[in-house]
Amino acid sequence: MDDLLRRYGRGLTWGFVGLTFFWLVILVILPDFKLLESSFRPYLPVVDVGGPKDTYSINNYLRIFGGEVPMSIFGFEVLISPRVKVLLYTLWYSGVVTLVTFLLAYPLAYYLAKIVSPKSLPTLFLLLFVPLWVSEVLRSFAWWIILALKGPLNAVLIALGIIDTEIRWISGYSPVIIGLVYTYVLFMVFPLYNAMQSLDSNQIEAADDLGAPWWRIHWRVILPHSKPGIASGAVMVFMLSAGSLLVPAIMGSTTSGWFTQTIQGIMLEEQDWNTGAAFAFMLLTICTLVVTLAMWVFKVKLSDIAK
Amino acid sequence: MSAGIDLDNVCCDFGSFRAVDHVNVSIQPGEFFSFLGPSGCGKTTILRMISGFTEPTEGVIRIGGKDQRGQRPNQRPTALIFQNLALFPLMPIWENIAFGLEVRGVDKATRRKRAEELLALVDLHDSADKMVSQLSGGQKQRVAIARALAVEPAVMLLDEPLSALDLKLRQHMRAELRAIQKRTGVTFIYITHDQGEALAMSDRVGVMSQGRLQQVANPRDIYNNPVNGFVASFVGENNILGGDVQNRAEGMASIATPIGTFRARLADAAEGKLKLYVRPEHMVLQAAPGAENSVPVTLTEVAFEGNFVSVHAVTTNGTTLVAELRNDGSTPIPASGAQMHMAFDARHSSILPDSANAGA
Numbered sequence A: 001m002d003d004l005l006r007r008y009g010r011g012l013t014w015g016f017v018g019l020t021f022f023w024l025v026i027l028v029i030l031p032d033f034k035l036l037e038s039s040f041r042p043y044l045p046v047v048d049v050g051g052p053k054d055t056y057s058i059n060n061y062l063r064i065f066g067g068e069v070p071m072s073i074f075g076f077e078v079l080i081s082p083r084v085k086v087l088l089y090t091l092w093y094s095g096v097v098t099l100v101t102f103l104l105a106y107p108l109a110y111y112l113a114k115i116v117s118p119k120s121l122p123t124l125f126l127l128l129f130v131p132l133w134v135s136e137v138l139r140s141f142a143w144w145i146i147l148a149l150k151g152p153l154n155a156v157l158i159a160l161g162i163i164d165t166e167i168r169w170i171s172g173y174s175p176v177i178i179g180l181v182y183t184y185v186l187f188m189v190f191p192l193y194n195a196m197q198s199l200d201s202n203q204i205e206a207a208d209d210l211g212a213p214w215w216r217i218h219w220r221v222i223l224p225h226s227k228p229g230i231a232s233g234a235v236m237v238f239m240l241s242a243g244s245l246l247v248p249a250i251m252g253s254t255t256s257g258w259f260t261q262t263i264q265g266i267m268l269e270e271q272d273w274n275t276g277a278a279f280a281f282m283l284l285t286i287c288t289l290v291v292t293l294a295m296w297v298f299k300v301k302l303s304d305i306a307k
Numbered sequence B: 001m002s003a004g005i006d007l008d009n010v011c012c013d014f015g016s017f018r019a020v021d022h023v024n025v026s027i028q029p030g031e032f033f034s035f036l037g038p039s040g041c042g043k044t045t046i047l048r049m050i051s052g053f054t055e056p057t058e059g060v061i062r063i064g065g066k067d068q069r070g071q072r073p074n075q076r077p078t079a080l081i082f083q084n085l086a087l088f089p090l091m092p093i094w095e096n097i098a099f100g101l102e103v104r105g106v107d108k109a110t111r112r113k114r115a116e117e118l119l120a121l122v123d124l125h126d127s128a129d130k131m132v133s134q135l136s137g138g139q140k141q142r143v144a145i146a147r148a149l150a151v152e153p154a155v156m157l158l159d160e161p162l163s164a165l166d167l168k169l170r171q172h173m174r175a176e177l178r179a180i181q182k183r184t185g186v187t188f189i190y191i192t193h194d195q196g197e198a199l200a201m202s203d204r205v206g207v208m209s210q211g212r213l214q215q216v217a218n219p220r221d222i223y224n225n226p227v228n229g230f231v232a233s234f235v236g237e238n239n240i241l242g243g244d245v246q247n248r249a250e251g252m253a254s255i256a257t258p259i260g261t262f263r264a265r266l267a268d269a270a271e272g273k274l275k276l277y278v279r280p281e282h283m284v285l286q287a288a289p290g291a292e293n294s295v296p297v298t299l300t301e302v303a304f305e306g307n308f309v310s311v312h313a314v315t316t317n318g319t320t321l322v323a324e325l326r327n328d329g330s331t332p333i334p335a336s337g338a339q340m341h342m343a344f345d346a347r348h349s350s351i352l353p354d355s356a357n358a359g360a
């Protein structure tokens, strides 16, 4: 703070602080509190708001249970409510997306951090960023076209003789997974790159010198060192995927419900913001729990991620 | 188990820059060999070529007589101790040490047992379960040595391993390293830019400058009989005087310098630009002029250093000479400003060419 005052003078410093405060409190925290508060109140006609029927309860949250559909969880057939089913699928496939982005990002980050010569690094970073200049909507539509039954991907695969008949890519959750992986993979690449880049290359050489084959060097030296990067990348990708609305909306098929779409339906079609808010906070809380659990399982500390 | 190493005309280029230039040397099995040279002279590059991280541009490296071209670092019987040690900070000490055994598929109990034996060897009992960050500099040093010894290398390569330690610890670790080398009988190739370290520990020393090996000899010969001016000045202090060489005969010659003509040793083969080198401890101060190699001086500074006295003096034409007198009571300590004669024995002074680079 003193440092800022010295560098920018009084007017500018308080200007920065004031604007940040305004953004954080007025535009972020207060509306969230308002939503949180209304999530515990029933959805009522305007005349009844503030009346005797307007009391706090968790009824909105309980609306997630209602109706029964079959679902198979690890081979067990169970009957659960359709909304819970969508929530579970959302969590499960967000996890799948996180895993796939990790598998793609790890070699890429390693290549950028340890193999590429520092001279060509700026060019490569630029290439990675170029797709971000195109809006997310357009990118999702582009994928939708690429994956279409008579689209370019199938055409190329058939031309190369890899497949004989077109594959129906757009079915179930696979297009959503592809879209989310594509959209969020950089959120995994950069924390991983940062972590790997801070690894002393002599440690890799030392392991090599002691006779370790490449995979053991990764397993014992590079991967453990990158753990904080993996953790922060995974948290971001998981949270962003679970909270994504656009990609599932554009890339999704009739059988691939995403929980954000459920929330959207309640808020926009039913105009029931109270229940929508309740579901949104439920999603946030459950995602946070899943992340906390995963961090506990993988023995990652919050302070590691903050680095 | 130990192996000899031959460097046969080894060169290494980085682009158009030649970091190592036609190095030839045979290191004996079980020898403690040091490469000594200033920063940037190519020492690390030599070590990286021996361990396989860098391929020589020219020449052949043989370990135990076996040509190492195309051998990966993990296939060579060498273990490198890095300049910064490169211990694995996320593994406990014993796993660090046993890493090489883990790679070789040794079972856990044996690994643990072996790690503890090695910890005992380097005098670090009870540290097996500590983390690297809990150790002091000297202890990390020993862990690095133990980790390298665990794979039973035929050759240990050490890249300035003591440079990060304070003076006292450094001296202690010198003795320790030497003792470990004797105990294990492994060939040690040691890199340093500290001449004291190289002279005190090594069986033989190779002095390098600008990628070239200037001289390979035992520490005494490096100090007493340097082959050129670079070696003489890099290893110890000198009074250096330029001049014309006359009357070469039987390994001796005269050199006419601006402060007088002196006799000194001169190798028969010596050519090029020649200068006279006399070490300060070979200078004596006397009241009367000597028969030869003596010059009148005025003492300008007499610094008492404890075990010796450092004397700076100027000749009549303003050349500064330095002498170091032993404080053994045999002669009285002279006073600053005194007029005396500085003299030296012809057998303890040499006329040397600048360095091997100048000739080639």
Ligand SMILES: Nc1ncnc2c1ncn2[C@@H]1O[C@H](COP(=O)(O)OP(=O)(O)OP(=O)(O)O)[C@@H](O)[C@H]1O
Pocket: B014, B019, B037, B038, B039, B040, B041, B042, B043, B044, B045, B046, B193
């Ligand atoms: N990978 C490289 N690319 C280009 N030049 C290099 C490379 N490695 C070393 N050099 C150059 O080769 C020369 C010798 O380097 P080297 O690391 O062998 O020196 P050194 O004797 O170990 O020095 P120090 O005592 O400082 O460690 C230096 O001038 C250095 O700049």
Ligand SMILES: [Mg+2]
Pocket: B043, B044, B045, B083, B159
């Ligand atoms: Mg070096």
